[in-house]
Amino acid sequence: MITMTNLYEIDDSRMPLRLGSALRVPSYAYSKWGINGNEEYLRKLSEEAYRAEWADGSPRQMQYVSAAMQNSGYGDFPQILRKANARAVSRLVKKFPGKVVIADVGAGESTVTIFDRLEDEDKDRIHLTLIEPSVERIEAAAAKLEMRGFSDFDLVVGSDLGTLQQLPAIPQIISYVATLHHHAYLDEPAQALYRTLQTGGFLTVADWHNPMWEHPNRVYEFLQTLQWKTKEEDLEAFAEKFPLVKRKADHIGDPYQRKAMRLIQDFWRGWAAVRREAVERGEFDSRDEIFMLEGHRPFVSEQETMSNxxxxxxxxHRLLKDSELLMLGVYQKI
Ligand SMILES: C[S@@+](CC[C@H](N)C(=O)[O-])C[C@H]1O[C@@H](n2cnc3c(N)ncnc32)[C@H](O)[C@@H]1O
Incomplete structure (x- = not known):
């Protein structure tokens, strides 16, 4: 059945990695992907396209993500993001006297990492708000906090846009680890976060950044480097769906962005291998799936949206040498 959401995707079921909907790429690149129409409607559709991936996601998803990068000979990138974020949060807590409310959006291991990194004297004076659409993942994080003897937290099941206006307590610190890029349009969450945060408070964003998804030609050229049975047919369908595929994308002038693009391609190669092995073991199920087309964007673009x-x-903070793949931005509401 053709719905508006799958209007911008091809049948990727035989591919070694799933592409998902092009509605998930950064909204400023929509014209390159041939996506146009009523903006309000596109905003709604893009959020729906993301929901499919995460609301029913499995805890194994993140384990496979870690394994994908390690398989390619790199570090545990999700953990690098969590640790950098936790270091920043544990430092920022000290700026506030008395009770401090910290909200972690896209809660999970990142929340537990924050808690573990806090100094003991601060563990006694924080309240944590966990915001996360996956019930399974939020409950797993809550169980880990309880195992540490900590119970001063709320669980808010839902997305940021659906819950930020009605949090149980006003946060002084809001943190996002590998989560903010799950929006094609960043301006709406940025404005909602600004409204939600206490004046003087901080937003920490540890996330993946690269220019890969700004042009279908970059994706097309990468897919050509992979091998699978129905490659010719699938690439033809891709080119038919996104006509600019064969037009060369602009050269990326910034060397940190260029390296980030190479690394994200290595990640997806690693993911394809991890996925294939899990499928062969009969272990992979649809809830473990992640989709390739996503809202990663150059760091400068995130900063611009936050300033606006x-x-x-x-x-x-650049977390890798020579590349902006993993960055931590700290923003303040003054
Ligand atoms: C890559 S995982 C990172 C999880 C966690 N922050 C960590 O580092 O362990 C992204 C998480 O963000 C959640 N998520 C996706 N879109 C979201 C949204 N709009 N609002 C809140 N959470 C979202 C997903 O369910 C998922 O748990």
Missing amino acids: AGFSIAEE
Whole structure:
């Protein structure tokens, strides 16, 4: 059945990795992907396209993501993001006297990593709000906090856009680890976060950044480097669906962005291998799936959106040498 959401996707079921909907790429690249129409409607559709991946996601998803990068000979990238974020949060907590409310959006291992990194004296004066659409994942994080003897937290099941206006307590710190890029349009969450945060408070965003998804030609050229049975047919369908595929994308001038693009391609190669092995073991199920077309964007683009929403840029940290694949941005509501 053709619905509006799958209007921008091909049948990727025989491919070694799933593409998902092009509605998930950064909204400023939509014209390159041939996506146009009523903006309000596209915003709604893009959020729906993301929901499919995460709301029913399995805890194994993140284990496979870690394995994909390690298989390619790199570090545990999700954990690098969590640790950098936790270091920043544990430092920022010290700026506030008394009770401090910390909200972790896309809660999970990142929340537990924050808690573990806090100094003991701060563990006694924080309240954590966990926001996460997957019930299974939020409950797993809550169980880990309880195992540590910590119970001063709320669980908010839902997405950021669906819950930020009605949090049980106003946060001084909001943290996102590998989660903010799950929006094609970043301006809406940026504005909602600005409204939600206490004045003087901080937003920490540890996330993946690269320019891969800004042009279908970059994806097409990468797919050509992979091998699978129905490759010719699938690539033809891709080119038919996204006519700019065969037009060369702009050269990427920034060397940190260029390297980030190479690394994200290595990640997807690693993912294809991890996925194939799990399928062969009969272990992979549809809830473990992640989709390739996504909202990663160059770091400067995230910073621009945050500034437009009113935030001042307090800190930026590159977490890998020579590449902006993993970045931590700290933003303040002044
Ligand atoms: C890549 S995982 C990272 C999980 C966790 N932050 C960590 O580092 O362990 C992304 C998480 O964000 C959640 N997520 C996706 N879109 C979201 C949204 N709009 N609002 C809140 N959470 C979202 C997903 O369910 C998923 O658990």
